[in-house]
Amino acid sequence: MLKDITFGQYFESNSLIHRTDPRVKIVLMIALIVFIFVSGNMFSLLLSAAFVLLVLIVSRVPFKMYLKNMKAILPVLIFTAIINLFYGEGGTVLLSFWKLTVTTGGIYRSFFMALRIALLIFVSSALTYTTTPNDLTDAIEKLLTPLKFIGLKSAVHTLAMMMTIALRFIPTLIEEAEKIMNAQKARGADLESGGLVQRVKALIPILIPLLISSVRRASDLAEAMECRCYNGGEGKTRMKQMHTSLTDIWVTVACVLYGSFVVLLNILL
Amino acid sequence: MDNLIEVKNVTYEYTDEETVHTAVKNLSLNIKKGSFTVILGHNGSGKSTLAKMLNGLNKPTLGDILVDGINTKDEANELEVRRKVGMVFQNPDNQLVASIVEEDVAFGPENLGLEPSVIRQRVDEALKAVDMYEFRKSTPHRLSGGQKQRIAIAGIIAMQPLCLVLDEPTAMLDPKGRAEIVSTLIKLNHEKGITVILITHYMEEAEKADRVVVMNDGEIISDGAPSEIFKNVEQLKAVGLDVPQTTELLYNLQKNGFSVSTNVISIKEAACEIASALHSEEK
Amino acid sequence: MSVLEVKNLTHTYSGNTPFVNDAVSNVSFTVEKGEILGIIGHTGSGKSTLVQHLNGLLKPTDGQVLFSGEDIWENPKEIRKIRSKVGLVFQYPEYQLFEETVYADIAFGPKNMGLDGDELDSRIKEICRIVGVKPEYMEKSPFDLSGGEKRRVAIAGVMAMRPEVIVFDEPTAGLDPKGRENVIKIIKDYREATGATVIIISHSMEDMAVLADKLLVMNKGNLCMFDTVEKVFSRGNELRAIGLNVPIVTRVFAELKAMGIDVNENIFTVEAAVNELKRIRAGDGNA
Numbered sequence: 141m142l143k144d145i146t147f148g149q150y151f152e153s154n155s156l157i158h159r160t161d162p163r164v165k166i167v168l169m170i171a172l173i174v175f176i177f178v179s180g181n182m183f184s185l186l187l188s189a190a191f192v193l194l195v196l197i198v199s200r201v202p203f204k205m206y207l208k209n210m211k212a213i214l215p216v217l218i219f220t221a222i223i224n225l226f227y228g229e230g231g232t233v234l235l236s237f238w239k240l241t242v243t244t245g246g247i248y249r250s251f252f253m254a255l256r257i258a259l260l261i262f263v264s265s266a267l268t269y270t271t272t273p274n275d276l277t278d279a280i281e282k283l284l285t286p287l288k289f290i291g292l293k294s295a296v297h298t299l300a301m302m303m304t305i306a307l308r309f310i311p312t313l314i315e316e317a318e319k320i321m322n323a324q325k326a327r328g329a330d331l332e333s334g335g336l337v338q339r340v341k342a343l344i345p346i347l348i349p350l351l352i353s354s355v356r357r358a359s360d361l362a363e364a365m366e367c368r369c370y371n372g373g374e375g376k377t378r379m380k381q382m383h384t385s386l387t388d389i390w391v392t393v394a395c396v397l398y399g400s401f402v403v404l405l406n407i408l409l
Numbered sequence: 410m411d412n413l414i415e416v417k418n419v420t421y422e423y424t425d426e427e428t429v430h431t432a433v434k435n436l437s438l439n440i441k442k443g444s445f446t447v448i449l450g451h452n453g454s455g456k457s458t459l460a461k462m463l464n465g466l467n468k469p470t471l472g473d474i475l476v477d478g479i480n481t482k483d484e485a486n487e488l489e490v491r492r493k494v495g496m497v498f499q500n501p502d503n504q505l506v507a508s509i510v511e512e513d514v515a516f517g518p519e520n521l522g523l524e525p526s527v528i529r530q531r532v533d534e535a536l537k538a539v540d541m542y543e544f545r546k547s548t549p550h551r552l553s554g555g556q557k558q559r560i561a562i563a564g565i566i567a568m569q570p571l572c573l574v575l576d577e578p579t580a581m582l583d584p585k586g587r588a589e590i591v592s593t594l595i596k597l598n599h600e601k602g603i604t605v606i607l608i609t610h611y612m613e614e615a616e617k618a619d620r621v622v623v624m625n626d627g628e629i630i631s632d633g634a635p636s637e638i639f640k641n642v643e644q645l646k647a648v649g650l651d652v653p654q655t656t657e658l659l660y661n662l663q664k665n666g667f668s669v670s671t672n673v674i675s676i677k678e679a680a681c682e683i684a685s686a687l688h689s690e691e692k
Numbered sequence: 693m694s695v696l697e698v699k700n701l702t703h704t705y706s707g708n709t710p711f712v713n714d715a716v717s718n719v720s721f722t723v724e725k726g727e728i729l730g731i732i733g734h735t736g737s738g739k740s741t742l743v744q745h746l747n748g749l750l751k752p753t754d755g756q757v758l759f760s761g762e763d764i765w766e767n768p769k770e771i772r773k774i775r776s777k778v779g780l781v782f783q784y785p786e787y788q789l790f791e792e793t794v795y796a797d798i799a800f801g802p803k804n805m806g807l808d809g810d811e812l813d814s815r816i817k818e819i820c821r822i823v824g825v826k827p828e829y830m831e832k833s834p835f836d837l838s839g840g841e842k843r844r845v846a847i848a849g850v851m852a853m854r855p856e857v858i859v860f861d862e863p864t865a866g867l868d869p870k871g872r873e874n875v876i877k878i879i880k881d882y883r884e885a886t887g888a889t890v891i892i893i894s895h896s897m898e899d900m901a902v903l904a905d906k907l908l909v910m911n912k913g914n915l916c917m918f919d920t921v922e923k924v925f926s927r928g929n930e931l932r933a934i935g936l937n938v939p940i941v942t943r944v945f946a947e948l949k950a951m952g953i954d955v956n957e958n959i960f961t962v963e964a965a966v967n968e969l970k971r972i973r974a975g976d977g978n979a
Contacts, residue, residue, distance in 0.1 A: 328804030
């Protein structure tokens with residue numbers, strides 16, 4: 141189960157979306173999310189859905205990978221849909237029991253909200269599948285550059301370094317947690333049954349070794365970084381330079397077009 | 410040949426719960442430029458402490474260490490010393506910073522503030538030198554231990570150090586990974602002229618070195634060519650070290666009255682040694 | 693009498709997760725009571741996946757694992773019971789230590805089995821005597837011990853459940869020669885004291901030659917040899933073809949044979965080698 145977490149798992153390809161400058165990608169993703177929220181009626185939302193679908197197709201990441209991320213969020217999606225089912229107003233009453241009524245308006249609203257969340261997940265997955273974690277981190281660091289001028293220079297760098305290291309060690313720690321879990325199970329630990337208190341207690345034999353090993357890893361890593369002349373980012377250069385290119389302009393134009401249509405549809409309908 | 414590293418009467422002490430321990434005792438050692446030295450010793454023999462002093466990570470309590478003429482004690486030279494003497498540690502997982510191979514290798518040169526194009530060139534070169542160029546876009550956690558450790562070596566090589574110090578780089582690897590690391594180091598030593606100091610407790614790895622230094626209790630107890638060192642099977646065993654099985658065999662034959670010498674390691678040489686002993690018996 | 697029987701075991705990992713997994717396909721073998729079985733194979737050959745089936749940590753995709761003739765998955769709710777009968781010591785077991793004292797950590801397994809009071813106490817003391825955990829360590833924190841001692845305590849923690857079969861996944865990995873020697877002694881001592889069946893995964897053919905009665909060779913998820921140590925090591929070419937090898941002494945003897953000296957090639961340990969050469973010397977002397 142733990143191994144299904146693919147957050148931060150880059151999917152190698154050379155699509156248009158992959159080639160887009162990560163900084164541009166992040167800004168556009170934020171814009172896309174805003175537009176999805178702005179899409180106030182079914183027409184504009186369906187247009188957003190069509191645009192997101194286009195992005196997914198162009199990204200050349202197998203659709204299966206996107207669905208896998210969706211699976212993780214499925215409970216939230218279902219929950220939202222059900223809640224909204226009873227919240228919607230107007231339309232004909234289809235079903236009524238106890239204090240709850242389901243109307244056609246409710247079904248409409250439930251579908252609308254679920255689609256909106258699904259689109260958000262697709263957009264953010266598209267970003268993480270097409271951008272290496274390091275590019276993402278670098279882009280965030282670059283985008284936060286203005287903060288450097290108000291005296292937060294080392295804070296920006298530290299944040300970026302922390303993100304890089306976190307991304308690097310997440311898979312390692314997941315693997316380690318699994319190993320420790322198996323080792324304690326082999327010693328008869330019962331992780332599956334019992335009440336809440338018992339289950340939390342059962343985690344201690346896993347969390348303590350994990351904590352100790354993380355501390356050990358952290359001190360090893362600090363030493364290794366020192367040996368590689370790490371100096372808190374002072375005077376550091378980057379191998380990969382980010383250049384905006386024609387691709388970025390096209391992608392931006394596409395997003396602007398889509399955005400104006402959303403706004404237009406909202407106003408017209 | 411010149412000395413790249415000079416260790417002069419160095420003592421290292423550390424305090425643990427108010428008791429003072431001496432990890433390295435008045436030790437002197439010179440490392441020649443371009444040499445391949447293996448330091449052997451069991452856990453706690455002081456070999457790791459010594460290693461960390463060679464690039465200034467630990468500072469000697471007494472005595473001095475000169476790297477290419479620079480004293481490691483001088484704070485102002487810290488970065489210079491680290492760039493000249495690169496370190497590789499035991500656990501490959503805990504040395505890699507970035508989640509893409511080439512970006513990890515770039516970490517050192519980036520810290521040195523080099524031009525992007527220069528970094529690119531050094532990263533490519535370093536990855537080729539350890540035969541990992543084709544994996545440059547991979548993520549480290551999908552690689553084998555041996556491959557990860559080679560990435561760690563590339564990350565150091567990219568800083569173009571004069572010397573590579575490796576603290577038990579093979580301890581956590583399988584035999585295949587161990588062989589990969591040893592052949593990578595030999596290649597770097599021969600082709601790039603990088604001085605190599607390999608710390609290990611695997612005797613087989615000492616076979617290909619120019620020089621073997623055996624440490625025990627913070628002191629050097631023997632120092633010489635591999636064949637010289639392996640002769641003293643009893644001394645090695647006494648300090649908790651193993652000998653290669655060929656040496657073990659020859660040693661046992663010697664004890665049983667065969668006239669064989671124990672200063673050979675390879676299988677072929679060992680067989681020849683035994684064959685000639687059998688022939689001389691015949692006569 | 694067979695204690696463990698693996699029948700047509702297949703394990704495939706579900707989904708196409710990006711993590712590398714080593715699957716196992718259609719593996720069958722039997723482990724006799726009291727023997728030492730060595731498992732050799734490359735990293736990724738399926739060895740680790742295989743042994744995690746023996747105590748029910750993994751459930752076979754297909755096939756069965758029988759303990760004393762009974763399918764361990766007969767009643768899935770009872771699967772935890774098998775874990776005290778088939779102990780599994782993972783690689784680097786010292787990373788599983790978590791209690792405040794050595795004593796408490798060793799007690800974790802037996803406590804999970806439901807032992808308590810005097811029974812628990814005597815069980816712990818007994819196992820510490822067998823594997824050589826010093827009494828003065830009992831109240832110490834396991835994290836204050838040296839690497840080799842931590843491993844000793846971790847192994848004792850599994851042995852304290854008194855498993856009838858105990859499986860070790862590369863028990864000597866990462867240790868120095870003295871540490872390796874100690875671990876091998878612990879394994880031998882436990883076996884002598886309890887008559888347990890032992891299964892060891894190792895990369896060291898030399899250790900295997902000294903320790904094991906039988907060898908199981910895995911390659912790419914398949915069982916490719918399962919026989920006595922002698923028979924397996926006599927198939928040197930096949931072993932080399934899958935990237936493994938025979939012990940170094942065996943290679944020395946193959947070399948001697950190639951030089952035209954009439955030696956027995958089935959020599960796997962230094963002890964046997966010395967005896968064989970003595971025999972040849974004596975024979976030559978008489979001639």
